Amino acid sequence: MRIGAHLVDREVRLREFSLPLRSPLGTAKGEMTERRGLLVELRGELETGDEVRGVGEATPLPPWTEGYEECLATWVTLRDAANGTVSDGDENEVDIDGVPPAARHAMNLVGADASARYAKRPLAAWLADRTGDSGGSDAAAEVPVNATVGDGSVESTVEEAESAVVDGFDCLKLKAGARDLDADLDRCRAVREAVGDDVALRADANGAWSRDEAERAVDALAALDFEYVEQPLPADDHEGLAALRGRGVGIALDESVNGPNTWPDPVREFADVVVLKPMAQGGPTRTVSVARRLRAQGVTPVVTTTVDAVVARTAAVHAAAAIPNVPACGLATGDLLAEDLAADPVPVEDGRVRVPEGPGLAGDAFDRLVGDDSAGGGSAGGGSVGND
Ligand SMILES: O=C(O)CCC(=O)C1=CC=C[C@@H](O)[C@@H]1C(=O)O
Ligand SMILES: [Mg+2]
Incomplete structure (x- = not known):
C-alpha cells in the first residue's frame, strides 16, 4: 500500500524529534525522561487540482507500542514507497497489516487530518461523523482532563497534588507501584486528606502488584473513595482482574488492551473502565470506534496520551471529544515536557481542554513543523535506511 496513492504530486516528509521531560516521570515501569518520535507530513493534489495537506505523529513507547527504530524503519519504507523512490512490487512495499501501532497512528492521523481539513471540519467532528451510530453525531467543545502525578515521596506527591488542585484540576491520577504497597497507600491517604472529598482520585499501578497486594490496595483505595485503579495486576492476569471488581473501586485496564496483549473477552466482565x-x-479513528463499542457494552472509555508531542496530543484531544460524555481523560501531559515542537493549541485551563476549531487538527498551525527531510538518510536518494 502507498500513502496518498490517490494524490497527484504527493510528497511525504519525515522529521525525527527528541523532547526531554521537565523532570523524570516516576512509574512502576521506571522513569520516563525523554520522548522520541517522528513527525510526518503529506502534501499532494487531488485530480481536481485541490491541494491536500495533513500532519501526523508517531511517538512510540514500548511495551505499549513498537520501539523507535522499528517505527522509523517502517516510516522510511512508507515514505519512500509514497514518494516513488522505490517501485511497485519492491520488497520495501509495506503491508498495512504489518504496520506497528505508533507508525500506524501517524498513518491514520496524516490521512484523517488531510481529510478533515479538506472537508473543512474540525478533526473531532470528522471523527464523530465517521464513527457515530446514526450517520453523524456532535463532538464536544471541551474535554475534562486529569492531572498526572508521578511517583514520589509522600511530601512531594501531596505538593504536586495540591498544586494541581490550585491550577483547577478536580481529578488527579497518582502513579503507584514503584514502591512498596504500604508506602503507596500512605501517599494515597495523604493526598485524599490534603485535597478533600471533592476531588476525584485515580491510581495507576502499571501492573506492579501481586493478587494479594492488589486486593489489599483495592480495599484501601475504596475506603479512600478512589474512582478507579488502573492496571492493578499484570496485563495478562485477566482472571485476577475480574476478581477485583465489585469491591468499591473501579478496575481500569491499560496494558491489558494497549500493546501486544490479547483483550479479555468479553471486556465488560473484566473492567469498569x-x-x-x-x-x-x-490512531484516533480506531480509538473512537473502539470507545463507542465499549460504551455499548457498558464499559467506560478514557483517552490518554503516551506523553506525546503536540501533534499527537492535539489528535488525542479531538478523539476524546468525539466520544460522547467522555469522563476526565489523561491528556494533561504537555506540561510534563520541557519543550515541545510548536505552541500548544490544547492548553489545560481549570482542568479542561478546549477542542481546537480546526479545520483538521488545528488549521495550518502545524504546517511548518516538518522542514527538510533527513530522517533515515532522507528521501532524495531513495535509500531504505533502517530497513535491516
Ligand atoms: O493517563 C494519564 O494521566 C497520562 C498518561 C500516563 O499516565 C501514562 C502515559 C504513558 C505511560 C505511562 O507511564 C502512563 C500510563 O501508564 O498510563
Ligand atoms: Mg496506565
Missing part, C-alpha cells in the same frame, strides 16, 4: 491510548491503538 478501559484506557485507550491512541498511539497504541493505531
Whole structure:
C-alpha cells in the first residue's frame, strides 16, 4: 500500500524529534525522561487540482507500542514507497497489516487530518461523523482532563497534588507501584486528606502488584473513595482482574488492551473502565470506534496520551471529544515536557481542554513543523535506511 496513492504530486516528509521531560516521570515501569518520535507530513493534489495537506505523529513507547527504530524503519519504507523512490512490487512495499501501532497512528492521523481539513471540519467532528451510530453525531467543545502525578515521596506527591488542585484540576491520577504497597497507600491517604472529598482520585499501578497486594490496595483505595485503579495486576492476569471488581473501586485496564496483549473477552466482565491510548491503538479513528463499542457494552472509555508531542496530543484531544460524555481523560501531559515542537493549541485551563476549531487538527498551525527531510538518510536518494 502507498500513502496518498490517490494524490497527484504527493510528497511525504519525515522529521525525527527528541523532547526531554521537565523532570523524570516516576512509574512502576521506571522513569520516563525523554520522548522520541517522528513527525510526518503529506502534501499532494487531488485530480481536481485541490491541494491536500495533513500532519501526523508517531511517538512510540514500548511495551505499549513498537520501539523507535522499528517505527522509523517502517516510516522510511512508507515514505519512500509514497514518494516513488522505490517501485511497485519492491520488497520495501509495506503491508498495512504489518504496520506497528505508533507508525500506524501517524498513518491514520496524516490521512484523517488531510481529510478533515479538506472537508473543512474540525478533526473531532470528522471523527464523530465517521464513527457515530446514526450517520453523524456532535463532538464536544471541551474535554475534562486529569492531572498526572508521578511517583514520589509522600511530601512531594501531596505538593504536586495540591498544586494541581490550585491550577483547577478536580481529578488527579497518582502513579503507584514503584514502591512498596504500604508506602503507596500512605501517599494515597495523604493526598485524599490534603485535597478533600471533592476531588476525584485515580491510581495507576502499571501492573506492579501481586493478587494479594492488589486486593489489599483495592480495599484501601475504596475506603479512600478512589474512582478507579488502573492496571492493578499484570496485563495478562485477566482472571485476577475480574476478581477485583465489585469491591468499591473501579478496575481500569491499560496494558491489558494497549500493546501486544490479547483483550479479555468479553471486556465488560473484566473492567469498569478501559484506557485507550491512541498511539497504541493505531490512531484516533480506531480509538473512537473502539470507545463507542465499549460504551455499548457498558464499559467506560478514557483517552490518554503516551506523553506525546503536540501533534499527537492535539489528535488525542479531538478523539476524546468525539466520544460522547467522555469522563476526565489523561491528556494533561504537555506540561510534563520541557519543550515541545510548536505552541500548544490544547492548553489545560481549570482542568479542561478546549477542542481546537480546526479545520483538521488545528488549521495550518502545524504546517511548518516538518522542514527538510533527513530522517533515515532522507528521501532524495531513495535509500531504505533502517530497513535491516
Ligand atoms: O493517563 C494519564 O494521566 C497520562 C498518561 C500516563 O499516565 C501514562 C502515559 C504513558 C505511560 C505511562 O507511564 C502512563 C500510563 O501508564 O498510563
Ligand atoms: Mg496506565
